[in-house]
Amino acid sequence: MGSGKVTSSEPLDWQGKHVTVAGLGVSGIPAAKVLHGLGARVTVVNDGDDARAREQAAELEALGITVRLGDGSTLPEGTGLVVTAPGWKPDKPLFTAARAAGLEIWGDVELAWRLRGPDAAPWLAVTGTNGKTTTVQMLASILKAAGLRTAAVGNIGVSLLDAVLGDEEYDVLAVELSSYQLHWAPSLRAHSAAVLNLAPDHLDWHGSMEAYAADKGRIYEGNRVACVYNVADKATEDLVREADVEEGCRAIGFTLGTPGPSQLGVVEGILVDRAFVENRQKNAQELAEVSDVNPPAPHNIANALAAAALARAFGVPAKAVRDGLRAFTPDAHRIAHVADVDGVAYIDDSKATNTHAAEASLAAYESIVWIAGGLAKGATFDELVAKSAKRLRGVVLIGADRALIREALARHAPEVPVVDLDRTDTGAMLAAVQEARRLSTAGDTVLLAPACASMDMFANYNKRGDAFAEAVRELGAGA
Template identity: 90%
Template sequence: MGSGKVTSSSELFDFQGKHVTVAGLGVSGVPAAKVLHARGAVVTVVNDGDDARAREQAAELEALGITVRLGDGASLPEGTELIVTAPGWKPDKPLFLAAEKAGVPVWGDVELAWRLRGPEAAPWLAVTGTNGKTTTVQMLASILKAAGLRTAAVGNIGVSLLDAVLGEEEYGDLDVLAVELSSYQLHWAPSLRAHSAAVLNLAPDHLDWHGSMEAYARDKGRIYEGNRVACVYNVEDKATEDLVREADVEEGCRAIGFTLGTPAPSQLGVVDGILVDRAFVENRQKNAQELAEVSDVNPPAPHNIANALAAAALARAFGVPAQAVRDGLKAFRPDAHRIAHVADIDAVAYVDDSKATNTHAAEASLASYESIVWIAGGLAKGATFDELVAKSAKRLRGAVLIGADRALIRDALARHAPEVPVVDLDRTDTEAMLQAVREAKRLAQPGDTVLLAPACASMDMFTNYNQRGDAFAAAVRELEA
């Protein structure tokens, strides 16, 4: 890790009279525009779309005296001194290219929130990674609460960081924030400096946005810049450790690994079914602190145990006692559609992991069970499936494929698991899930798990992965009837 001390940008920024362009309406743009206007900025909002929802939001902002340009997200408004962008706007948009040429800085909503923090603001424990971010942040918040700390899970998890740092009523006077950050948000957050941070894993994702795997990893690695106490990385994912080595952190900040194996000094890991800490103990060369049992993690799938270890590492970096780690993990309940056990029918388990929307998440899900009838398919988003199928082939009893890009998975199965029976459902209507579950039941034998882990996005057939998971659960309930 770099040794240079990085100065925090926690001082308040004076927006009075500044000409600020907000790029994009929506979840982050509207509150950003309001906050900037309230602090005296001259705000112009630009938005690509001009639909009914955008016009409604524009009317709300214009009533406050904010200028809104709908259908015009490309040109840089004259006099702009700062752009605050929605995280999803790609860096190669003409607006940002014009800003770069004019020397105008671009911030995201996370950067704005960071700059607006007060001098006594709650420190941030930050989490990113290709998969597991939300679960880890929720586990972390549960552990912090078990320690008696006032906290909230915020950021990419759906709760606005602006609300949290500006002391809206339910977030006032917090001790610490558990912050989920996406690669998009990190790209636009140049001065963020966390107390401690974790990168859970790295796998190809959102490459159409970032342009390359190298750029994607670089943006993820921004989360470590300026860390004060701990940079938490995944021992089994060397790319995360490489990001720690490259980070410029404050003097004394430590690299802390987590592993599903026996931990070395300065790591957290697993020994005989026990989560143990060899990082935040005295004489870590010889000593280890028991934190919790694997059975305290819900569900105790390998990748979820890794999430728990990462959450525990961040909490321990903040000084949380071991008992609070155990209590927090026991109290945690995962969100829907994340390795959710739906039912047992005729000695076959039915599990909904609709949130497994990419190959990395699906690989972790498949690794959690010994004998699987796999329901997969949807929108591949440019993904390939050979590595996933090759790694998981020995666990597959059968496969049922649905969705627009199912042929990509079918071909990978033919190459790497030719003995596995495959049912290819040539349909993309929402009722296909019922047929898929019935076909999976036909293939399954007692002791098997029918697993919905699509490895694909859902929008070809469903509104989102939640609706897809609900359809799976409803189909399983029909089998029970």
């Protein structure tokens, strides 16, 4: 890790400054309103021009904000700064024009960071391909157990702009950040930060795995106390080594094995800390039991260790780690136990929308009937199937790109029985659950971990998980 003292930028004079906001939506509309309220002259540009966009535009125009629908490519004349929704790709013509004009381009996270007051709460930040939301929620639960005023913010919960500008006072913020948000947040400097894992994702947006990793790695820039990395994922440690941090900032690893000095890990069912203790060469602090983690699946224990590392970096006592983990309840559709029917457990992990998430889910159970399929988003499935083959008792495939998984199963798990449901209607889920029941015996787990997006069949992964749970309930009622 390099070291470089980071100085905060001078507060901007917004009065009369012409700011172009790229994109209506969950980040664009609040950003436009905030900037307008600060006295800036705001123009919102948006590619879409549908009924919803016109309704949103009317709301902003009533405040005196200019909105241009149907053209998000042309830079409005006189623009002095561009603030973008995080999902807009860096190669859009609007940004090419802005860079050519020497303008800065900020995301909503950068805007929130710049608008913080001088006594603003420090940020404990989390990114990674999978596990971000759960880890941030665990972290917030631990911080609350320590009596700290906090909120889970960023990609989830309270919006960052509301957290920074609202009346609520916080001691510390637990911040979830996506690779998109980090790309557009050049001056963000967290108290401490974690990269949970790295796997190919959003490569169409970033252009390459290297660019994706580099944007994730931005979360470590300027960290003051701790850069938390995953011992099992060398790429996360490499990002720490490359980061330019403040003098004295430490690299802290988390591992599902026995921790070394400056690491958190697991010893005989106990989560232990060998990083934030006196004489860490010889001593360890017990934090919690594995059974305090809900659910105690391997990847979720890793999430808990990352959350504990960030909380400990902030000075939280061990008891608060245990109490916070016990109080934490995971969101729906994340390894949620739906029911047991005839001795078979039915688990909803509809949130497993990519292969990396599905791999973690499959690793949590020994004997699985796997329900998978949907929109592959360019993913390949050979590595996932090869790693999970020995756990598979049967597979039921649904969705538009199920053939890709079927072909990987034929190559790497030819002995596993596969039911290929040639359906993409929402009623296919009931048929899938019925087929999974037929393939399972007492002691098995029927696991919905699709490894694919849901939009070929459902509005989102929540609706897909709801359909699975409803199908399981029908199964139980008829048992």
